[in-house]
Amino acid sequence: MNDELTIVTPLDQFLAVSPEEELELVERIIKESLRDSNPEVAFQYGWQLRAGMQIRGWALAKLLYLMEQVWEDYKIGDNFYDAVTGYLALHKNTIKRYIEVWESRELIPPQLLSEFQQRAVRTHLPIASAIALGYEIDDDTWQKLADAPDLNTVSKIVREDVRGEKLKKGSISLFMDRNGSLWVFSHDKRYFFGSLSVEDEEEAVQKAINRVIKNSGILQA
Numbered sequence: 001m002n003d004e005l006t007i008v009t010p011l012d013q014f015l016a017v018s019p020e021e022e023l024e025l026v027e028r029i030i031k032e033s034l035r036d037s038n039p040e041v042a043f044q045y046g047w048q049l050r051a052g053m054q055i056r057g058w059a060l061a062k063l064l065y066l067m068e069q070v071w072e073d074y075k076i077g078d079n080f081y082d083a084v085t086g087y088l089a090l091h092k093n094t095i096k097r098y099i100e101v102w103e104s105r106e107l108i109p110p111q112l113l114s115e116f117q118q119r120a121v122r123t124h125l126p127i128a129s130a131i132a133l134g135y136e137i138d139d140d141t142w143q144k145l146a147d148a149p150d151l152n153t154v155s156k157i158v159r160e161d162v163r164g165e166k167l168k169k170g171s172i173s174l175f176m177d178r179n180g181s182l183w184v185f186s187h188d189k190r191y192f193f194g195s196l197s198v199e200d201e202e203e204a205v206q207k208a209i210n211r212v213i214k215n216s217g218i219l220q221a
Contacts, residue, residue: 025045058121061098064102065099097128104132125151126158127145127158135162152173152219174216175218179195182196197209
């Protein structure tokens with residue numbers, strides 16, 4: 001469940017599902033693309049998968065929001081959060097985050113809504129959290145958030161422009177460009193501090209690089 005397109009916490013559980021049918025479809029698509037010497041077929045399917053995950057994140061947010069609104073009308077006596085956890089294996093904190101995302105979505109200026117919905121639902125978390133705490137977002141900041149390229153940028157805008165918090169002394173963010181050069185950002189300044197051998201195709205090297213990136217929270221171009 002640790003997917004960048006969804007909202008997750010370490011307390012969520014896995015659903016008992018079988019991907020076999022979908023995995024068999026992948027094999028058929030690859031065979032078809034090879035037969036026609038056309039990778040476009042595979043790319044189109046990959047696009048559909050990513051788009052589907054992205055759309056479903058927002059759809060799940062709306063589903064949970066609306067279900068909470070009408071929960072008493074079901075007249076089944078169960079607690080809403082307990083029922084959702086039982087069926088969807090989501091922790092209460094994750095459920096609340098999805099609901100907050102949808103509540104905050106309704107405050108997005110209409111002209112910017114499509115831009116926000118083109119991004120992963122997880123990118124909206126800092127915005128939803130701030131709004132849930134009572135912070136207000138003006139039109140100029142909404143535009144900055146719409147233009148933000150990634151979750152880290154969104155978090156920075158929310159922290160500084162919405163919550164009015166200054167970056168703590170000593171705080172840094174790490175970034176790796178496509179050449180493998182490593183940069184550290186601190187108080188709007190950039191410093192080079194090394195590089196990774198991204199062009200080395202040796203499996204062990206690539207695994208080491210992936211581990212470094214994952215464990216260090218390094219952003220990639």
